[in-house]
Amino acid sequence: MHNLSDDLRRAFISLLKSPAFTITSVLILALGIGANAAIFSLVDRVLLRSLPFPASERLVVLWGHNTLRGGLTEPLSAPDFLDWQREAGTLEGMAAVESDGLNLTGGAEPESLPAGRVSWNFFRVIGVHPALGRDFTPEEDRVEGPRAVILSDELWKRRFGGDPGILGRTIPLNGVDTLVVGIMPPRFSFDHYMARASIFLPISFSHKQLDGRGNHFFSAVARLKPGATPAQCEAELRGIADRLAKEHPNTNANYTARVVPLREELVRNSKGTLLVLGGAVAFVLLIACANLMNLMLARSARRQRELAIRAALGASPAGLVWSALCESLVLGFLGGLAGLALGRWILAGLLRVLGSEAAAIGPMHLDARAVAFTFILSMGSAVAFGLIPALKAEGRHLADSLKEGKGSSNASHPRLRGLLVATETALATALLIGAGLMLRSLMHLQAVDPGYRPDHVLTSRITLPPYKYGDEAARLAFMDELRRRLEATPGVVAVGLNDTSPLSGSTSTSSYDVGDQQSADGQVALSHHITPGYFRAMGIPILQGRDLAPGEAGVLINRTFALRHFAHSNPLAGRVSLDGQNDPYLPVVGVVGDVRHHGPAAGIMAEMYFPVTARRAGGESLNFFTVVLRTGPEPRTMVPALRGILRDLDPDLPLAGTRTMEELLSRERQGAQIRSILVGSFAALALLLSGVGIYAVISFLTGMRTREIGVRMALGAQVRDVVRLVVGQGLRMALWGVAAGVAISLALGRAVDSQITGVRSWDPVTFTLVAAVLALVGILACLLPALRAARVDPLVALRSE
Amino acid sequence: MSPRSIIRLEAIKKVFTTDEVETHALSDIHLEIAEGEFISIAGPSGCGKSTLLSILGLLDTPTEGGYTLNGKPVAGLSLSERARIRNHEIGFIFQSFNLIGDLTVYENVELPLVYRGLPLGERRTRVMEALEEVGMSHRAKHLPSQLSGGQQQRVAVARAVGGRPSILLADEPTGNLDSTNGDAVMDLLKDLHRRGSTICMVTHDARFAQHADRTVHLFDGRVVEESLAKA
Known part of the structure; x- marks a missing residue:
């Protein structure tokens, strides 16, 4: 083997002589490596590193x-x-x-x-x-x-x-x-x-x-x-x-x-998302490698004669392969360095997008493990994209290559290039489908009716410490006074209290008894304890009956509960008890709309709304609740008034988790939003790279076909015939890729399923749109080389031999 | 009645200008080719034979002079119109065959007919007729790389005649062939001529030029002599 540093130095000098090729290659590799370095840091921190506890x-x-x-x-x-x-x-x-x-x-x-x-x-x-x-x-x-x-x-x-x-x-x-x-x-x-x-x-x-x-x-x-x-x-x-x-x-x-x-x-919660992101950036890197392999093939085709001269002068086949591979290794190293720089930037962007999720992970940067990973990945990529072109460069027919100006059709490797284009299009298709499904999922979440009107609603949590509010009368008196004062506050349209309001993080699930066999068999429902006015404050429609009157011992049920037990009878004639023995039966006074208590992605459950005066499941005392205010002005502007009233009532009580309902809903959609943004960004990058890849390959192949195009034009081909020929060639490759990408997406359906809501992993709309986008990108990428080819002067082309 | 004129060139001049240097490739060329005629253009290398053939084949335009093809002037035609005329009126036979490597023999011969927009059935008939004519129908499914040079040139001839053009333009059709294959291709062209084809052949080989009815001798871009074949 030659002296390694000498070989690498020569490769570096050779690359310096082709600055456009070198810069393009390093940039493409940096995009793939940088994205992987950034995601690796996340995956490493969350999934791979041992937890910060001994053993x-x-x-x-x-x-x-x-x-x-x-x-x-x-x-x-x-x-x-x-x-x-x-x-x-x-x-x-x-x-x-x-x-x-x-x-x-x-x-x-x-x-x-x-x-x-x-x-x-x-x-x-x-x-x-x-x-x-x-x-x-x-x-x-x-x-x-x-x-x-x-x-x-x-x-x-x-x-x-x-x-x-x-x-x-x-x-x-x-x-x-x-x-x-x-x-x-x-x-x-x-x-x-x-x-x-x-x-x-x-x-x-x-x-x-x-x-x-x-x-x-x-x-x-x-x-x-x-x-x-x-x-x-x-x-x-x-x-x-x-x-x-x-x-x-x-x-x-x-x-x-x-x-x-x-x-x-x-x-458990982050693993699926991180694996999907890891898959996405791996796809991006593979696309980058396919592009680079194409560039290396083009480079070696252009240097065919030089390599033949070297071989004629006695360079061994292994030596030629090694010198070509050295160039890839130098490119890999440079791409790795640029990738690290880009990775830091991508990681910073990722952490900004992740927001509070990232805060939970803690401070992050590209550390020694990420640098080592990047180095290994860069060198691995260099071998991946460099080895085949190096072997192909060596394997050409010496005599043909030495003939001045003799264009060898072998040098263009149209099948290998077609395979590379199809591969990168397939990967881009799969990524775009994934991103499309996540976007559709997000759109679904934004379109889902939560069951209440989230606009102009402020929520805040209050905990009543037992040392001051140990007995029920004190608690009820406090709640009543708070409600009364808030109702009298200018700007407040309606007030309600609920111990387990939607998206508050509190849930209470209870068995119940409505006097039928079904409820006796251990059915459960969400149970809430509310004050009158809660439904108006939240914007939950009362479908039948009415709200609770102050001090009234009644219960409201939601539509799902009513359908479960009163499908064939009047729910307002029904009654509900928490256990039928120790708890009194309360009359149903109203039926309200269904609410997605756990967020827009969650299902609807049967719900019961008891007055705050009613006993809670397990006999627990009601010492925390959420204040729900429907406001005329922007809800955030009412926080000082709420805080002031609370201070007047008890200066030792703080407000906790003060949020508007829109903020809470937006936080619920944040996960889907983040996944859409991240996978969408990587898919856009993949689309760009594969578009560039198709363009580069078609440009190169069209260049190699200049003479053939000249012949065709001499035989009477019109501009449209030439454009059709070139675009058709690129489009065929792209469509094979799209078909393979669709197959990959169907195969990966289960992995994507865990990341989407309200849309099937084989959603035909997404698949069709993505296929159309890829076909369009394929056409656009081929159009420039096609128009260039159509301008070929047949006479010049025929003389090009 | 005298035969119809297919091509008429009047005072054709072609000047190539590079870096303020003018090269007169053709000067004051007058030439008429009648229907059914077999004409050869001969002369030493660099005398302007190929330039003249390019102008005849509408692959190039003269700097000055008039060119009438089938009675219609072709100066000032659009690229698209020139392509259409090449497709309908002219059949090219190149020195290096210029078959398309990844198309079969059949597809190569079919190509100009595809560009002409002929229906599939008619294309099939014409392609098979052309291949029969050159004795290559049995190789219809082969790729050019599977044929000898002589066979490739026969396929190129079939491609040229398949469109039933007004004139066949052959640029050194035997230049890349050994003498046996060269003779065979020449026999083929003579046979086509006998059956009525109009042929204009460029050659620097006097042995092949003598097969034509008339030979136009070029030297330094000018017609220096015209000779008729001996009866």
Whole structure:
């Protein structure tokens, strides 16, 4: 083998002599490499890197699972948790996790803090300990134990100026002085279970919770013993669950366990999107490589005579291949460098598009792993696009090539080029179809009727701390006064309260009884507790009957509920109870429209609207609710008035999650929007690259056919005949590609299915439109070379031999 | 009654200008070719034979002078009209055959008829007739690369006659062939002439030029002699 650095230097000098070719190649490669480097950084951070916990592969999440309710996982109850914790031999430790919200008072403004409630051993189980202070003791995890809190680094620095002296002092949380025992390290998060928690408190099961085997309300994280597998753990927990089902058939029948590795659980939501994006940029790189292979083929065809002279002077075939490959490697290296620069820019753009999703991932840049990945990818690409042209360059007939001016039809490799064009068109078609489906999905989400009028609606969450609002009368009095004052505020059109308003993140699903067999069989429905005026405030139509009157003990049901139970009777003659035994039957006073509670992509469920005075499922007290205001002016302008009224009523109560309904809806569509933007951008890039590819190939092939075109014109071909000939050649290649792309899209349908809503993965409209767009791009890309060919002077062409 | 004139050139002049240098390729050419005539244009290399043939074939335009084809002047015609006339009135036979490599023999012969817009059935009849005429019908499905040089030139002749043009223009039709194949192609042209084709052949080979009824000798772009074949 030659001296490598010498060969690469010669290749570099040779490329410098063809600046247009070199710059074009580097740019094309940089586009493909840059997009891959950026997406790799995301994939690496989210899917590949180990979690920031020691021996994280042994961390698992434990769920309950009711075998009668399909594949859904369910939270755990305190008694089951304790039984599992005590009996599971495959577990080294097991901790409970629940998200909560608390009010921090004592400052100029009360602040509603997202909180994580965890069992005392949680930090030991995950293997992360406070950076300052200590974690919880078992005593602090008892309901009557001392009150302790651990602060996040962010809250400690923001609210307490990073003062280590805060340790050992108390802060008022929900009005209760709570001892600060620790500060977590910077960037610690366990977001999937405790969304951006600022504080961590012991979960401290109440006596009621410890007795309520049917009260499922929290998740559990566990660490497997070394050597134990999630499957072994699940088998063991299922054994325990089976025994508990026999011992407690009322609460535990059909209830079993499911064990999921923590990584799998954490990436569940983003994995599909990232894999689709990874596939998209891989397609872009393949298209770039196909383009580069075409350029290399053209370059070697033009240098056919030079290579033949080298061979005649004694260059070995392997030497010729190697020198051609060296050029590819140098191009790959330069493309990799440019790709890294472009990748940084693309990553910054991606993070901007991802917005809050990116904030959850944390600060990101192209690190050493991304650089290494880019280098490997660049060199791999260089071999991919360089090897075949190098071998083809070597394999030409020496004597033919040495004849001055002899154009060899072999040098143009029309079949190989056609295959490359078809390949890149196929990849671009598949990407465009994916992007088209996501766009159609987004359009569907924007067109879906959420069941309410989101314009001019402001929502804000209020939590009533038990130390002040422990009894129901105080809570109801507060709600009534709040509602009354808001109704009297200029600019407020209607006011309503709801403990589980749409898109608030709160849901309450209950079994119920309407006195028929179907409801007795364990049917469930969403249950809300509202005040009169809620439907007017939200813009939910009352289809039949009327709204609740103040203080009235009645219930409204939605259309789906009415159809389920009162399809053949008058719903207004019906009655609903939460369980038919401990709960009174309330008369149905109205039927309202269906609401997509969980967002436009979610399905419609049966719903029941009880007054705030009615008992909640499980007997839980109503200590948090959402205020819904329909406003005359822009809803955001009403925030100060709302805050002022709340301050007047109770200066210790903060507003939390203040959003307009339009903002909440837009956030729900954000995922689909991001997917559409990202895949659409990569598809546009793919379309551009494949258009350039078709143009380059057709230009080259048409150039090689100049003489043939001259002959055709001498025989009487008109301009239209020549244009038809050239465009037809390009279009044939493109259409083969489109057909292959359609086949790829159909094959990848399942992967796309998880990313779209309201549109089928084989949506004929999208497929047809994309095929038409690709055909149009193919025609446009061929048109310029075709018109150029049509201007060929037949005499000149015939003399070109 | 004297035969109809197919081509009439009057005072044709062709000047190539490059970098302010004028090259007079043709000067004061007068030429008339009658229907059914076999004329050869002879002369040494660079005397203007091919330029003259290009002008005759409407592949090039004269700088000055008049050109009448089938009684109609062709000066000032659009590119499209010139293409149409080439297709209908002129059959080309090139020195290097100029068959299209990825079309079969049949498709090559069919090509001018496709451009003429003839229906499929008529094209098929004419192509097979032309191939029969040159003795190549048995090779209709072959590609040019599968034929010898002589066979390729026969196919080129079939392509030229398939459109039943007013005149066949042959540019050194034997130039790329060995003597045996050259003689065979020459026999073919003579045979076509016997059956009524009008042929204008450019050649620098006196041996082939003598087969024509009349030979026009060019030298430095001028007609220096016209000779009739010996009876």
